Amino acid sequence: MALESWNDGAAKSAIVDFVARVAKQGGAEYVPPAERVAVFDNDGTLWCEQPLQVQIFFLIDRAKELAAKDPALKERPAFRALLEKNFGALLDNGKRGAMELFAATHAGISEDEFEVISRSWFASAKHPKLGRLFKQCTYRPQVELLGYLRDNGFKTYIVSGGVDFMRAFAEEAYGIAREHVIGSSMKLRFEIKGERPHLLKVGELDSFDDREAKPANIGLHIGRRPLLAFGNSDGDLAMMRYTKGGAGARLALLLHHDDAEREFAYDREFKLSSLSDALDKAAEYGITVVSMKHDWRVVFD
Amino acid sequence: MALESWNDGAAKSAIVDFVARVAKQGGAEYVPPAERVAVFDNDGTLWCEQPLQVQIFFLIDRAKELAAKDPALKERPAFRALLEKNFGALLDNGKRGAMELFAATHAGISEDEFEVISRSWFASAKHPKLGRLFKQCTYRPQVELLGYLRDNGFKTYIVSGGVDFMRAFAEEAYGIAREHVIGSSMKLRFEIKGERPHLLKVGELDSFDDREAKPANIGLHIGRRPLLAFGNSDGDLAMMRYTKGGAGARLALLLHHDDAEREFAYDREFKLSSLSDALDKAAEYGITVVSMKHDWRVVFD
Numbered sequence: 331m332a333l334e335s336w337n338d339g340a341a342k343s344a345i346v347d348f349v350a351r352v353a354k355q356g357g358a359e360y361v362p363p364a365e366r367v368a369v370f371d372n373d374g375t376l377w378c379e380q381p382l383q384v385q386i387f388f389l390i391d392r393a394k395e396l397a398a399k400d401p402a403l404k405e406r407p408a409f410r411a412l413l414e415k416n417f418g419a420l421l422d423n424g425k426r427g428a429m430e431l432f433a434a435t436h437a438g439i440s441e442d443e444f445e446v447i448s449r450s451w452f453a454s455a456k457h458p459k460l461g462r463l464f465k466q467c468t469y470r471p472q473v474e475l476l477g478y479l480r481d482n483g484f485k486t487y488i489v490s491g492g493v494d495f496m497r498a499f500a501e502e503a504y505g506i507a508r509e510h511v512i513g514s515s516m517k518l519r520f521e522i523k524g525e526r527p528h529l530l531k532v533g534e535l536d537s538f539d540d541r542e543a544k545p546a547n548i549g550l551h552i553g554r555r556p557l558l559a560f561g562n563s564d565g566d567l568a569m570m571r572y573t574k575g576g577a578g579a580r581l582a583l584l585l586h587h588d589d590a591e592r593e594f595a596y597d598r599e600f601k602l603s604s605l606s607d608a609l610d611k612a613a614e615y616g617i618t619v620v621s622m623k624h625d626w627r628v629v630f631d
Numbered sequence: 632m633a634l635e636s637w638n639d640g641a642a643k644s645a646i647v648d649f650v651a652r653v654a655k656q657g658g659a660e661y662v663p664p665a666e667r668v669a670v671f672d673n674d675g676t677l678w679c680e681q682p683l684q685v686q687i688f689f690l691i692d693r694a695k696e697l698a699a700k701d702p703a704l705k706e707r708p709a710f711r712a713l714l715e716k717n718f719g720a721l722l723d724n725g726k727r728g729a730m731e732l733f734a735a736t737h738a739g740i741s742e743d744e745f746e747v748i749s750r751s752w753f754a755s756a757k758h759p760k761l762g763r764l765f766k767q768c769t770y771r772p773q774v775e776l777l778g779y780l781r782d783n784g785f786k787t788y789i790v791s792g793g794v795d796f797m798r799a800f801a802e803e804a805y806g807i808a809r810e811h812v813i814g815s816s817m818k819l820r821f822e823i824k825g826e827r828p829h830l831l832k833v834g835e836l837d838s839f840d841d842r843e844a845k846p847a848n849i850g851l852h853i854g855r856r857p858l859l860a861f862g863n864s865d866g867d868l869a870m871m872r873y874t875k876g877g878a879g880a881r882l883a884l885l886l887h888h889d890d891a892e893r894e895f896a897y898d899r900e901f902k903l904s905s906l907s908d909a910l911d912k913a914a915e916y917g918i919t920v921v922s923m924k925h926d927w928r929v930v931f932d
Contacts, residue, residue, distance in 0.1 A: 364808060441850055485810070493851070494854065497854050501665070509668075519843070520843040520844075520873060522872065526876050528876065529850040536851070545821040546821055546830060550794070551810065553794070553798050553809035554809055568828075571828045572829075575826075575828035
């Protein structure tokens with residue numbers, strides 16, 4: 331049965347009704363399959379982002395590995411703050427400190443090498459509290475929803491954090507092809523070393539895929555206004571409003587983490603990606619709020 | 632019959648053999664459909680780019696239209712050179728002059744507005760020598776090849792000039808979906824005007840999709856190394872070498888315009904996009920040269 335991990339209620343009905351309307355041939359709100367685009371944030375929407383986004387755990391492990399080879403790195407303030415998990419200091423360092431860390435841990439290697447490193451990390455890295463592999467911290471109701479949308483002719487996209495980090499597991503975890511993953515990116519430089527041309531990840535930001543950058547990246551990569559958007563934070567609000575701004579039937583969904591028992595309960599106070607404006611204005615903007623506690627029968631597999 | 636506009640010969644055999652090898656389940660060179668990516672340059676590869684690339688004709692018509700409303704534009708050197716078709720002066724103005732023209736004619740409007748303007752232009756704009764609509768200046772053997780690849784499980788992409796200009800006709804002309812069009816782009820800014828959020832095209836270059844930028848954009852948008860690349864100029868060489876640099880079977884094809892009778896004959900001397908290095912080094916790099924004159928039974932529909 332479709333969406334079996336969803337409880338009956340307003341959220342599930344909104345999804346099922348919406349899909350039926352746009353997929354009904356000859357109906358007033360019919361949309362051809364080519365235009366059925368659904369976009370999903372990843373962190374906190376498709377998988378768990380607490381106590382920190384998964385990519386930050388990866389960043390910490392990469393930094394440890396690099397610092398073991400080159401102890402001088404530990405003297406750099408951003409590295410020290412990260413290795414000591416002093417996130418207050420890290421946030422104080424601001425974007426510059428974060429970029430320094432990403433440049434050191436995510437760049438200076440080829441795309442192919444990064445893929446090997448991140449896949450090998452995903453194979454064994456475990457969530458500190460949930461006691462399962464990070465790649466198994468995906469939400470079962472969302473994996474079902476992605477499949478349900480594809481069964482109804484939708485193309486499903488991720489629009490979220492680090493693009494190549496997500497590409498290393500999205501196909502396996504969500505059935506989302508690499509080319510349907512849009513995210514933050516470092517610049518790539520084409521290089522020929524020996525006989526083998528490759529793409530080098532350069533330590534320079536190309537796109538930081540959050541807030542207003544999300545709809546802009548949708549325009550660049552997809553070139554179609556989505557029919558459906560699903561997010562969980564203020565960083566997804568522009569993408570949801572862009573989606574709702576199109577003509578005809580549109581659906582925007584906002585996951586509210588209100589389930590301390592089965593996952594985590596948080597919104598405004600999560601500094602790395604807070605949910606505040608989007609929650610306050612959901613009704614005004616026609617956004618459907620999904621309660622993890624009430625709308626999901628199960629959370630994880 | 633597949634590829635019926637292609638004459639029998641080395642080029643056609645190379646294509647048919649290659650496709651059979653990667654698509655043969657259980658074969659030594661089998662590649663799963665998810666990874667079967669083919670990338671095509673557009674100008675001069677999928678459609679005619681003589682005497683000038685189609686987008687330059689569009690640029691001229693847009694500039695005329697804008698200058699009619701605002702005569703002061705005619706006093707700006709880049710505009711004057713363009714309107715007088717003084718391409719020598721235009722090229723002397725260099726990238727800065729070109730960017731000024733693109734910013735004035737392609738930006739300051741929303742993506743939706745640009746789509747309407749370019750579609751309406753395509754509906755009636757005619758090639759000055761071929762006496763047919765620009766959108767009918769596509770090469771029939773290439774349209775067949777795109778279909779043949781898709782029938783064999785390939786995803787076909789364009790990696791070429793202005794992304795939103797190409798998106799306005801690629802689906803109709805080639806069966807290539809908007810999200811499979813990668814190209815040069817202006818930055819997009821998310822804006823909410825009144826109730827309707829949209830993407831504004833800003834007069835600032837995001838990516839100039841030529842030479843080394845082509846493989847970099849393939850990495851960003853697709854995240855897979857292509858199996859097949861087809862180009863016609865030195866601007867496509869990096870993309871072809873990136874393609875050939877992957878493990879397993881790969882095919883790179885280079886269209887040589889040697890057919891003055893049915894189309895145009897040119898290579899090294901075409902300043903806007905010359906073919907020189909790629910031709911000289913085709914054999915060394917394992918690139919298959921396609922002769923328009925000998926390998927194509929017909930050129931246009």
